[in-house]
Amino acid sequence: MTTQQTTQAAGSAAPPEEIKAVPVRHPGRWLSAAVVLVLVAMFVHTLLTNPRFEWDVIGSYFFSSRVLDGLAITILLTVVAMAIGIVLGVILAVMRLSANPLLSGTSWVYIWFFRGTPILVQLLFWFNLAFLYPRISLGVPFGPSFLHADANSLITPLAAAILGLGLNEGAYMAEIVRAGILSVDHGQVDAAQALGMSRSLTLRRIILPQAMRVIIPPTGNETISMLKTSSLASVITVTELLYAVQLIYAVNFKTIPLLITASIWYLIITSILTTGQYYVERHYARGAARELPPTPWQRIRRILFTVHAPLPASPTQHKDQ
Amino acid sequence: MSLVIALVGAGCGSGSSTGTAPSASAVGKVGSIADQVPAAVKAKGTLTVAADATYAPNEFIGPDGHTVVGMDADLAKAIGQVLGLKINVVNATFDTIIPGLASGKYDLGISSFTDTVERQQTVDFVTYFLAGTSFYVKAGGPGIASLAGLCGHKVAVEKGTTQAADAQAQAPKCTSAGSPVTIEIFNDQNEVNLALSSGRADVAMADSPVAAYQVKQSNGTFKLSGKEYGTAPYGIAIPKNNGMAKPILAAVDHLMADGTYMKILDKWGIQGGAISNPKINGATS
Numbered sequence: 001m002t003t004q005q006t007t008q009a010a011g012s013a014a015p016p017e018e019i020k021a022v023p024v025r026h027p028g029r030w031l032s033a034a035v036v037l038v039l040v041a042m043f044v045h046t047l048l049t050n051p052r053f054e055w056d057v058i059g060s061y062f063f064s065s066r067v068l069d070g071l072a073i074t075i076l077l078t079v080v081a082m083a084i085g086i087v088l089g090v091i092l093a094v095m096r097l098s099a100n101p102l103l104s105g106t107s108w109v110y111i112w113f114f115r116g117t118p119i120l121v122q123l124l125f126w127f128n129l130a131f132l133y134p135r136i137s138l139g140v141p142f143g144p145s146f147l148h149a150d151a152n153s154l155i156t157p158l159a160a161a162i163l164g165l166g167l168n169e170g171a172y173m174a175e176i177v178r179a180g181i182l183s184v185d186h187g188q189v190d191a192a193q194a195l196g197m198s199r200s201l202t203l204r205r206i207i208l209p210q211a212m213r214v215i216i217p218p219t220g221n222e223t224i225s226m227l228k229t230s231s232l233a234s235v236i237t238v239t240e241l242l243y244a245v246q247l248i249y250a251v252n253f254k255t256i257p258l259l260i261t262a263s264i265w266y267l268i269i270t271s272i273l274t275t276g277q278y279y280v281e282r283h284y285a286r287g288a289a290r291e292l293p294p295t296p297w298q299r300i301r302r303i304l305f306t307v308h309a310p311l312p313a314s315p316t317q318h319k320d321q
Numbered sequence: 322m323s324l325v326i327a328l329v330g331a332g333c334g335s336g337s338s339t340g341t342a343p344s345a346s347a348v349g350k351v352g353s354i355a356d357q358v359p360a361a362v363k364a365k366g367t368l369t370v371a372a373d374a375t376y377a378p379n380e381f382i383g384p385d386g387h388t389v390v391g392m393d394a395d396l397a398k399a400i401g402q403v404l405g406l407k408i409n410v411v412n413a414t415f416d417t418i419i420p421g422l423a424s425g426k427y428d429l430g431i432s433s434f435t436d437t438v439e440r441q442q443t444v445d446f447v448t449y450f451l452a453g454t455s456f457y458v459k460a461g462g463p464g465i466a467s468l469a470g471l472c473g474h475k476v477a478v479e480k481g482t483t484q485a486a487d488a489q490a491q492a493p494k495c496t497s498a499g500s501p502v503t504i505e506i507f508n509d510q511n512e513v514n515l516a517l518s519s520g521r522a523d524v525a526m527a528d529s530p531v532a533a534y535q536v537k538q539s540n541g542t543f544k545l546s547g548k549e550y551g552t553a554p555y556g557i558a559i560p561k562n563n564g565m566a567k568p569i570l571a572a573v574d575h576l577m578a579d580g581t582y583m584k585i586l587d588k589w590g591i592q593g594g595a596i597s598n599p600k601i602n603g604a605t606s
Binding site: 128255 | 415416419420423437439440442443444480481485486505506507508512515516518519520521
């Protein structure tokens with residue numbers, strides 16, 4: 001409304017006088033901000049005053065060794081399973097795009113199988129591998145074997161969890177990496193070949209670095225998802241964060257406060273992972289974006305700076321920032 | 322405690338049992354007990370009872386695939402008849418029963434809960450059964466007959482059970498004896514059994530009725546090992562201070578006096594755990 005009036009005034013006035021630009025008012029913004037602030041205040045108030053949250057219980061368990069041990073296992077599972085998943089995903093994606101039908105077929109079957117069965121079943125399967133193969137041996141195929149091991153002592157619950165989560169993640173990562181590779185313009189490959197680069201060098205130097213931009217966001221998603229999927233390892237007695245609190249409340253019945261305890265920890269780790277993802281994304285944006293997106297710190301400084309800047313004398317000055 | 326069981330066994334065990342379910346007409350509404358029910362519950366007319374149906378024969382899903390059956394379900398229905406209230410037994414995971422009681426989603430939790438002092442801070446219990454612990458192993462497995470016998474072995478237990486607590490209390494003793502025990506705590510009894518059959522665990526522990534039932538169901542794969550020990554009182558979990566603990570206690574007392582209680586235990590073959598003196602928050606440990 002205000003802008004309209006300003007332009008009209010500027011057009012009809014006979015003597016050209018200096019334009020008095022008034023920043024656009026946003027009463028709606030102020031109103032919605034007030035509503036949100038009241039709602040936030042109400043929420044914080046109930047959080048603090050509702051005794052049913054039992055914050056004292058949450059406080060007493062938040063840094064307890066059982067919870068922290070569970071947290072360590074959760075982080076370990078997430079990191080190792082994602083590492084396996086990413087390496088396996090790259091290998092499978094490259095195999096899938098290979099001209100060799102045996103390799104691409106193998107990769108297709110792997111992805112088909114691991115995406116097609118519930119992760120819970122896969123975990124139980126690895127954990128109870130001894131049910132099918134009581135002894136695992138290493139040797140010449142169909143010939144003599146040299147090393148024997150009891151399947152149960154070879155595959156500890158933690159190893160079963162890592163195997164189950166990592167192999168399953170590999171199938172999903174393969175599709176993400178494949179999407180990234182396909183997103184790179186084919187002209188890039190042509191150019192690399194024209195320069196005499198081999199296929200593997202082209203992959204490492206040209207395709208993957210550019211594919212990373214497409215691969216990172218869904219990979220961050222998968223990592224955060226893995227953080228929580230790792231709680232499925234509880235079915236095979238791996239005492240990760242969620243199972244650690246479940247074991248505690250199974251005895252003392254403080255179910256909700258302990259679930260809140262675990263949730264707060266999951267939120268903290270997710271926040272850290274989100275921040276990490278932001279910086280990795282920023283790193284790989286170098287080739288594509290003219291200007292790197294600001295870091296959170298830079299953004300805060302910019303907001304502060306803008307607020308304190310004098311009001312622009314003309315509307316065109318606005319664009320400089 | 323074992324003396325009490327023996328006395329009860331002698332006193333009530335003579336009640337004839339044909340092995341059939343107590344018919345609905347067997348127990349009538351008892352006015353003096355029904356009057357103790359708070360008005361709000363009376364107006365509702367139905368008690369929603371939660372049970373984690375993975376613990377045969379105490380509570381499990383019947384052959385129709387959705388009804389919760391077992392000793393606890395039968396007892397809940399009998400209590401409902403005494404109070405003149407309808408009973409709706411629903412299947413719920415252990416994790417949801419206690420919050421469900423606090424939020425009013427469920428009125429009672431009857432699911433082989435062990436009454437402990439720690440748990441009494443969150444819910445009230447009316448005790449109704451005494452369970453011992455039994456060890457069971459794979460046929461041909463090690464003969465483990467006591468907690469001390471666990472040392473050097475892998476034991477599978479279900480989370481939140483007295484057995485899990487007992488095994489964990491035994492662990493430091495085994496470690497100091499130089500023969501540590503590995504404790505595997507599973508979410509439910511099915512996983513405990515799977516671990517035992519795949520050799521993940523050498524021995525499993527469970528409440529004696531449950532262990533006996535699992536061994537019977539396994540067709541010779543499992544066998545009981547040694548004698549049962551200890552006694553853990555089962556309690557009906559009731560939300561704190563909602564006025565239901567007293568009428569429930571009176572109803573359980575009534576069912577014990579008129580013989581319905583023993584009929585139910587007989588039906589499921591677990592007379593050994595009968596008690597004669599139910600209490601509100603009877604546990605002292």
